[in-house]
Amino acid sequence: MVQGEPGGGNTMVCFILPAHLLIELAEAGNVDIRDTIPTLLASAALRTQRDTLTEAVQFLDLNAGQLRGPASEFKAVHDVQGGDERNLPGVMRRKEGDGANSDPAVNDAFDNADRTYDFYRDVLGRHSVDGNGLRLVSSVHFGRGFDNAFWDGTQMVYGDGSGKVFQPGALARDVSVVGHEITHGVVQYTAGLRYRQQSGALNESWADVFGSLVKQHALGQSADQADWLIGAGILGTQLQGVALRSMKDPGKAHQLDRQPAHMRSYVDLPDDGNPRNDNGGVHINSGIPNKAFHLTATRLGGNAWERAGKVWYDALATKLRVNSDFAEAAAATVASAQALFGADVANTVRSAWNDVGVS
Numbered sequence: 032m033v034q035g036e037p038g039g040g041n042t043m044v045c046f047i048l049p050a051h052l053l054i055e056l057a058e059a060g061n062v063d064i065r066d067t068i069p070t071l072l073a074s075a076a077l078r079t080q081r082d083t084l085t086e087a088v089q090f091l092d093l094n095a096g097q098l099r100g101p102a103s104e105f106k107a108v109h110d111v112q113g114g115d116e117r118n119l120p121g122v123m124r125r126k127e128g129d130g131a132n133s134d135p136a137v138n139d140a141f142d143n144a145d146r147t148y149d150f151y152r153d154v155l156g157r158h159s160v161d162g163n164g165l166r167l168v169s170s171v172h173f174g175r176g177f178d179n180a181f182w183d184g185t186q187m188v189y190g191d192g193s194g195k196v197f198q199p200g201a202l203a204r205d206v207s208v209v210g211h212e213i214t215h216g217v218v219q220y221t222a223g224l225r226y227r228q229q230s231g232a233l234n235e236s237w238a239d240v241f242g243s244l245v246k247q248h249a250l251g252q253s254a255d256q257a258d259w260l261i262g263a264g265i266l267g268t269q270l271q272g273v274a275l276r277s278m279k280d281p282g283k284a285h286q287l288d289r290q291p292a293h294m295r296s297y298v299d300l301p302d303d304g305n306p307r308n309d310n311g312g313v314h315i316n317s318g319i320p321n322k323a324f325h326l327t328a329t330r331l332g333g334n335a336w337e338r339a340g341k342v343w344y345d346a347l348a349t350k351l352r353v354n355s356d357f358a359e360a361a362a363a364t365v366a367s368a369q370a371l372f373g374a375d376v377a378n379t380v381r382s383a384w385n386d387v388g389v390s
């Protein structure tokens with residue numbers, strides 16, 4: 032594990048909906064600008080907290096074994112009751128061993144955290160986000176009609192959705208969204224991919240890969256049967272499309288989707304703190320590694336988590352670093368494929384990256 036660099040560090044509050052999409056929706060008149068301000072303010076307030084937390088986590092990793100929870104599965108869902116980040120995690124509503132709650136949002140967050148935990152344990156042999164039984168804490172009812180979900184460096188947080196950008200209740204209900212957010216925690220405790228430009232797009236892509244795989248595993252779907260969508264059917268009235276992102280068809284998920292599927296369409300944006308620029312295109316250029324994974328998994332066939340997923344996880348856990356770029360990710364996944372499954376699978380992985388313009 033490498034420590035965050037001075038003045039930079041890893042930025043790990045990872046919102047499912049990037050700020051640039053909110054701004055574009057507001058400019059097109061699709062959402063009231065007044066509705067978007069609370070979301071943008073929450074992003075800004077959390078930015079400072081997340082840098083500090085991530086540096087702390089990376090420091091703790093260097094001092095392994097400190098401040099870790101008991102090695103047993105433990106999940107809890109809290110209710111922020113419309114409050115903001117100062118009120119996190121909120122009132123405890125359901126913990127391990129409790130029966131179903133009367134609030135569907137609580138049960139959705141709990142059950143999808145459970146599916147994600149089971150995937151990492153049963154498929155990848157990983158015990159929670161940190162590999163050592165870290166408590167999986169989720170909070171629901173963040174803000175009022177808040178159109179986002181995020182990992183804040185320590186826990187998952189879900190807004191209710193306004194109906195305009197996301198359907199009410201949809202964020203905690205969608206297992207690919209929940210799996211995506213929890214995977215940001217896994218990335219934080221493994222490669223620590225810095226949340227900017229290509230390393231940030233890899234961070235986003237790995238979260239999409241495992242968000243989709245948690246869903247495929249929960250539904251028992253093969254690579255051919257899977258929809259390869261993040262947030263299928265959760266969009267509100269102002270985003271026209273099938274999902275928030277498509278790993279199969281980057282750029283085709285909704286009317287504002289500008290994800291490239293190939294390096295020739297790479298969107299070169301500065302990491303200048305302007306929310307329009309998406310930390311240097313982390314939610315935009317993630318389409319390229321997403322497509323490389325989709326090609327690998329569908330060419331290998333069968334269940335995507337059995338080979339492609341294990342290769343991508345091994346690369347994350349043992350080879351990728353804070354500043355890895357796309358070329359390093361290609362080399363890392365090829366090396367992991369060779370080590371785990373031999374030359375044929377390694378060649379499939381290499382050709383998939385080549386087909387999206389990465390070599």
Ligand SMILES: [Zn+2]
Pocket residue numbers: 045046047211215235238
């Ligand atoms: Zn994300």
